[in-house]
Amino acid sequence: MAIFxxxxxxxxxxxxxxxxxxxxxxxxxxxxxxxxxTDCIIIAGTTGESSTLSMEEHHKVIEAAVEFTGHRIPVVAxxxxxxxxxxxxxxxxxxxxxxDGALIVTPYYxxxxxxxxxxxxxxxxxxxxxxxxxxxVPGRTGCNILPETVAELFRTKENIVGLKEAxxxxxxxxxxxxxxxxxxxxYSGEDALVLPLMSIGAKGxxxxxxxxxxxxxxxxxxxxxxxxxxxxxxxxxxxxPLIDALFSEVNPIPVKAALNLMGKKVGSLRAPxxxxxEKNRExxxxxxxxxxxx
Numbered sequence: 070m071a072i073f074x075x076x077x078x079x080x081x082x083x084x085x086x087x088x089x090x091x092x093x094x095x096x097x098x099x100x101x102x103x104x105x106x107t108d109c110i111i112i113a114g115t116t117g118e119s120s121t122l123s124m125e126e127h128h129k130v131i132e133a134a135v136e137f138t139g140h141r142i143p144v145v146a147x148x149x150x151x152x153x154x155x156x157x158x159x160x161x162x163x164x165x166x167x168x169d170g171a172l173i174v175t176p177y178y179x180x181x182x183x184x185x186x187x188x189x190x191x192x193x194x195x196x197x198x199x200x201x202x203x204x205x206v207p208g209r210t211g212c213n214i215l216p217e218t219v220a221e222l223f224r225t226k227e228n229i230v231g232l233k234e235a236x237x238x239x240x241x242x243x244x245x246x247x248x249x250x251x252x253x254x255x256y257s258g259e260d261a262l263v264l265p266l267m268s269i270g271a272k273g274x275x276x277x278x279x280x281x282x283x284x285x286x287x288x289x290x291x292x293x294x295x296x297x298x299x300x301x302x303x304x305x306x307x308x309x310p311l312i313d314a315l316f317s318e319v320n321p322i323p324v325k326a327a328l329n330l331m332g333k334k335v336g337s338l339r340a341p342x343x344x345x346x347e348k349n350r351e352x353x354x355x356x357x358x359x360x361x362x363x
Contacts, residue, residue, distance in 0.1 A: 071254045072170040072200055072231065073143050074272045074294070076286040077109035078102050078279035079116035081321055081328065082130060084336035090126055091336060096137040098333070102279070103141050106287035110138055111275050114147035114172055115209070116321045121339040128162045135167040145275075149174035149204060153189050157196045170200045172233060172275070177210035183218045194226040202231035202275075206258060209235075216241060220248035233258040233275050239265055246270050260286075260312045264305040267293045277320055278312055281327045281362055307360070314356040317349045326350055327357060 080102065083094035099110055112134035113119045113127055122130060131146045138144050146163035148171045150156040160171045175181070176189060194201055203222065207213040213236065222229045234242045235258025246255060246269055257266040260278040267273070267290070279286040285304060292300040315323045321338070326345045328335045330353070337344065345353070357363045 071272050072145060072202070073109035075108035075290040076106070076273055076279050076283065077111050077145065077256065077275045078107045078283060078286075079111045079114045079275050079277055080134075081280055081325055081335055082113070082117040082119075082122065083334075084339070086336065088337075088339060090122075090130060092133050094333075094335060095130070095133060098335070099134060099137045102283050103138070105283040106291075107142065107279060107283045108273065108287065108290075109143045109145060109275075110134055111145045111147065111172055112168075114204075114275075115174070115206075116277050116280070116324065117147065118321065118339055118342070119147050121342075124159075127159060128166065131163050131168055132166040143169035145170040145172050145202065147172045147174070149176075151176040151179050153192055156189070156193050160193055160197045160199060160201075164197050164199045168199065170202060170230075171197065172202045172204050174204040174206065175210050175212040175214050177212060180211055183215055186212070186214055186218055187221060190222050190229060191226060194222075194229050198228065200228050200230045201226075202233055202254070202256065203229065204233040204235070204258065206233075206235040208237075216245040216248050219245050219253070223249050223253055230254050231256060231272075234266060234271070235259050237262070239269070242266060242271075243269050260315070261305075261309060263289055264293060264301055267301075277315055277324050278308060280324050281315075281331065281357070282308070282311075282360070311356045311360045311362075314349075314353040317352065318345055323349070323353055327353060327362070330354055330357060331362060 146168040148159035231254030255271040289304040
């Protein structure tokens with residue numbers, strides 16, 4: 070059984086003016102997401118600025134998300150690292166915190182071989198009972214987990230159950246599903262490709278877009294699952310200009326800017342990320358108005 074089906078939000082981490090994590094705001098955001106139909110909270114991922122959270126903060130943020138969600142929907146914790154031992158530690162801590170699953174990105178910068186990826190993920194899987202979703206985003210990590218490698222891990226490790234697919238390569242995603250007999254829990258990692266990936270068997274999306282439009286993302290996934298392809302197509306098409314604006318600079322710079330434009334007061338970003346360029350911010354605001362968010 071899949072950890073979740075439908076729309077999972079890759080939720081941002083809100084900060085106070087002094088750059089400390091704003092847990093009151095995080096609770097508010099999680100409650101809003103659940104109230105508006107989101108099917109899963111993905112905490113401490115790339116969008117949550119996990120790379121600039123301390124180990125202590127990382128653990129505390131996951132604990133808080135589990136507490137705030139209160140078992141209403143699943144919580145998946147980002148526990149990846151380019152150090153296998155660190156990924157093992159983070160995953161164990163997420164399990165202790167009560168997370169329902171772990172999202173584990175491929176090691177970044179190291180550029181592991183496919184054999185190295187098998188060893189990396191196998192060691193993590195052996196250290197936890199949590200179901201694991203692999204995360205493949207080579208444009209960000211410089212490391213592509215090939216379909217054959219996904220299939221080997223899926224076949225040999227019972228708790229490796231899914232893949233967040235963010236290569237932009239539908240042929241590769243299709244081959245991955247072919248090699249896993251369509252049984253892998255596939256999730257779109259690109260908001261512009263939710264519908265195409267669901268058409269080849271994806272369970273839904275792990276979404277940045279859902280931070281600002283949770284109801285729409287849920288509706289897109291549910292419409293497809295209900296067989297209402299026309300509505301799903303319309304929702305995907307209508308969102309494309311907004312999605313483009315949300316990725317006009319490196320994530321999560323634009324989505325945090327968008328939430329602040331909506332009056333959510335989620336704070337700034339931690340260095341080395343900086344505030345959005347004014348011309349891109351203006352374009353983002355225009356697309357948000359056209360989409361009905363402002």
